[in-house]
Amino acid sequence: MLGGEIVGSTGHLISGVESLDEADSSKLSFLGNKKYESQVAESKASIIIVPDGFSAEPADNQAFIKHKSPSDAFSMVFELFAPEAYRPEPGIAESAFVDESAQLGKDVHIGANAVIMANVELGNGCIVEAGSYVGPGVVMGKGCRLHPNVTVRENSIFADAVFIHSGTVIGCDGFGYIPGEDGHKKIPQLGIVQIDSNVEIGSNVSIDRARFGKTWIKEGTKIDNLVMIAHNVVIGKHCFIVAQVGIAGSAQIGDMSQLAGQAGISGHVQVGAESTIGGKTVVISDLPDKSVVCGYPAVPLKEYFRNQAALRKVPDLLRKVRDLEKRLDEKD
Amino acid sequence: MLGGEIVGSTGHLISGVESLDEADSSKLSFLGNKKYESQVAESKASIIIVPDGFSAEPADNQAFIKHKSPSDAFSMVFELFAPEAYRPEPGIAESAFVDESAQLGKDVHIGANAVIMANVELGNGCIVEAGSYVGPGVVMGKGCRLHPNVTVRENSIFADAVFIHSGTVIGCDGFGYIPGEDGHKKIPQLGIVQIDSNVEIGSNVSIDRARFGKTWIKEGTKIDNLVMIAHNVVIGKHCFIVAQVGIAGSAQIGDMSQLAGQAGISGHVQVGAESTIGGKTVVISDLPDKSVVCGYPAVPLKEYFRNQAALRKVPDLLRKVRDLEKRLDEKD
């Protein structure tokens, strides 16, 4: 059906699709990126779609489908397994407020009690669900979706197919003050947030507008829930930013990087492309491309766990050194 | 009045109720669970309700009330001290949107600008406050309450007396993608969230729907603010999940466990029942029942603090070992 070559055992009953590392034997998965080749051998998926030239053999009770584009083949399978997720129909709810200056494309949905302010532009097929707020001058491309109760502040710019989940706030003022004897003076936050195509952002995320210029989330990046992204941050293409990560002002994250949960990036730090930042790590200085780090301050992942293991031996070490000192004293 | 026996000094003026460890001399408390017996001796509460067979003596200026059910007695006292907290009256606000297919029980309150979508079922006495959104197909039992501006996504299932505070999002899509050369492919998130009876969830919490099956919060569990609970997580009965905790996909937390603030649980990890996870701890592998851990990776709490104390001696230790090496060199 997919037009590929089947290698290995056949007749698997598949209940859904899953990533290589999370799949069990009821799942189909695919190798979409060479970077993850090593995961194929360990994957429990019954069927894995691999690229034509892929040389390894499937395990027992496993099949590979060799395909010239695993990614395209996967999309076809995906369509089969995806039941109808809820998706509002085009139309504007009576209770929604839409400013008369707003420009709405074709087949747009505006949900109950949603608010579309002046000079907003929404591309074809955009969905703004119930209770969401789209501030003055916001511009969205085609097929964007705001789930219920999202807030997009004034002048934010979205490209196509940007998906934002509930409770998230885009374009809040950045945190900037000049301390003074008689109180801190607020630094005006006059920039915007720009979000490129195919970005998805989870729930209860905060992305601040820039002071000047833009806070920028580049194409294809995926952001989990409760993430904090400060003013003027730039996040590269196709990154994964996992839940509760915090990125301080003006930091830059390179393309294809992954930040695990609860990590923190200090202000102005530059993280190189294809880096992996461990959970709860704090990055306080620049990192080269392909860094894999953990801890506070961040060190290479292996070093982190070696250090933590060594730490557990320190109480014993203290005792040993006291013994050595005694023994040497006795020799003197 | 409560039908129990009074032991110790009497005539205390009580201004309210408090937990054993937080009470001062103006408070009444109770021992509802043997696990906390040791807290009785240290509690400053003027009056403590204890079980009939409780053997210890009250302190000076303290009274025990021995009762066959401290929990029932406490509930009676509670009624006396609880002034009228704000509670909306039954009725449906004019500005609310209620889909005509929704089924509402008796004495339901729907607040201003709240949104009730198609095929929702709300049990008797449910309260949906202003601005809250209840998605298509959501089913709630009796006496549930959504505070203002809550979002409950499609097909979530609540039992009775589930309380959700403002800004919280139930049933957001889980964070699941398969990485590909031309962008990450979203894994469909087709499961639901199920929340059992007597669960209370704080503000700005995110609980993701399952990929397949359900994300499940069991009976009596209490969740604080800004907590992240990922797809397919299962949290047992009567747990405490303190603020800013993050629990990654498919992790399981045993009954009666306590997770202190800002802790993180890695994906697929199983935490045994009655465990205590310290603040900011990261649990990266399974833990047996009754674990008490801290650190990253998590180690027993006492070991954590011993290791941290030892760490502060390492700079000194480095110097001592250099000295020892010198002294030995001189002997050679």
Added chain:
Amino acid sequence: MLGGEIVGSTGHLISGVESLDEADSSKLSFLGNKKYESQVAESKASIIIVPDGFSAEPADNQAFIKHKSPSDAFSMVFELFAPEAYRPEPGIAESAFVDESAQLGKDVHIGANAVIMANVELGNGCIVEAGSYVGPGVVMGKGCRLHPNVTVRENSIFADAVFIHSGTVIGCDGFGYIPGEDGHKKIPQLGIVQIDSNVEIGSNVSIDRARFGKTWIKEGTKIDNLVMIAHNVVIGKHCFIVAQVGIAGSAQIGDMSQLAGQAGISGHVQVGAESTIGGKTVVISDLPDKSVVCGYPAVPLKEYFRNQAALRKVPDLLRKVRDLEKRLDEKD
């Protein structure tokens, strides 16, 4: 124009204002507080407004403006550079719900689908943007602003010029239960939240009401996004609370303190005035005034980084001690 004395090179083209440590050569900054004198020498700002008696010299290509009140002078400059940020006009949207018992001052704005409950009092010039909820009995002074989709629960009290960003929840119930065999009993949360003048609070923040009495944010304090503030916490004047900080119940933070991102303060802890708490630090016991700490448990900042550097030498140290033991054994 500002009425001060210019020292150093002139003719700088300035595009905006910035703090001393973040300014580049296109920015003007100011020294508003002696505490930051050391930042002047390192600042890249082209123009710095300093107090009249300030003795240091500007760098090459830099000018100082000496002024009797740098703070006033800065305010004047600020006005010049601040373009029109979006600000709604006075007026009440048709779709807003305003209870008839609410008392609104002059020139108040109530946005689309906002909700003002019974007995609310809003001072002159208050702005309640779209979708925000102001609970029964809330009282606000003059010039307060709630951005869209804010929730302020019943009986909260704001002084003048309190600014709250989207998604934030003020006055949620505190997290308090008494554990019992048959389920945890909720401790009633009957206090309020009081916020003094000139406080600004970011997006998706949670501030819980007190059990009794008040949770209290004092004058001039600035709070970033996704911060958790528990019941009965008191935060002093002019503090900075950076993103994702969590402060547990009844903790107190002294005036002019700074808590960096993702820090945690345990319950009942008192942090002295003018303290600096490092990112991700956990404070588990009281700290004197002017503390500068990091780590878990918190230690002085320099010690933290020295300990972390020492930790990286422990694996080597373990080997060295083994060697020493061998050498001594051979001597025996």
